Structure formats: C-alpha cells, structure tokens
Amino acid sequence: MNKLQAIVINKRDNVATAITDLKDGTTVVVSIGEESRAIKLHDSISLGHKFSITPIEANSAIIKYGEVIGYAIKPIEAGVHVHIHNVLGNRGRGDLSKESI
Template structure:
C-alpha cells in the first residue's frame, strides 16, 4: 500500500485554500485533511512552498479564507487545485477605498 503523504495543510474547516509545505507540481495529487476527512486534490498549477491553492472552486468576488480568516477576495474564478496568490485575489485590509464589513 502506498503511503499518502500530506504535503499541504488546512487549519480550519472553513478554509477554502490549503498551504503547501513543499514545492508541488501541476498534476500532482495532494491529500489534505479537512475537519477529520481526507480529501484528494489534483493540482492545476505548480505551487511553491508556502503558497496557497484552492481546495474548492472559488467564484469571482467570493472571500478567500485561510486559517479561518478572510485574507482577500477572488478577482477571478479560481478552480479547485489552482494557485491562489496576488494574480487572482485582492487584499481587503488596509485599503482606504473599501470598507470591510
């Protein structure tokens, strides 16, 4: 039996992204645990150590949640397994043009 290695972490059951704990490659199958359940994600992008990838489809305008906290808003649709970074999310913190509710 092949060991399923966990190369990404999800801290909170409400998170919609995982954080890579090593460099990962497009097409790689990554196993994560969400609220006690093991989930397999096939990566659609290369993911560098410390970077995030979507664990569910995230629609444009939806909040991106990491560690149970909103860290930004999707600026485009993000597919499950896709890299999540400054190219497809915007910060909601420290912006004078947005009021965060």
C-alpha cells in the same frame, strides 16, 4: 504513510498551504477537519504558497485560519494557485480610499 504535503488550517478554509514544493498535475491529499480530500493541482505550487481546495467564485471570500484573508477577483477552480494574481485584500486599500491625498 505519505509525507504531509499541504495543510488546511481550519475546516472552514477554502485554501491549503503547500509545505513542500508541489508539481503541476500532482494529486495532493489534504485533511479538512476529519475529512480527507484528493485535489489535482493545475499549477505548480512552491513551499508556502496556497491552492484552492474547492471552486471559488469571483468576488467571494478567500478563507484561511477560518477567517477572511481577501477576495477572489476572478473565478478560481479547485487545485489552482491562489495568490496576488487572483486575490485582493480588503484592508490598507489606500487606492480605494476617498480620503486619500
């Protein structure tokens, strides 16, 4: 059996978390509930970092733990590093707050 490389926590998730350092161009097999899916990486992904397991449209939700963790600020192809360069959070956004000083 191949060593586990990435984890999809909830079957509703659209990202996986790498549990080892993964190289650009690698094909990673992830389990999504009962389903297995092979995803070719378009970026190198460090341990603990996330990649998309499905194409994600701009302004749509990033889902991990089956919950919304933020939204895409640009379209994200499958197999791409998902992090602060293409995702913003919805909470603690004082930069958007009208009540800010």
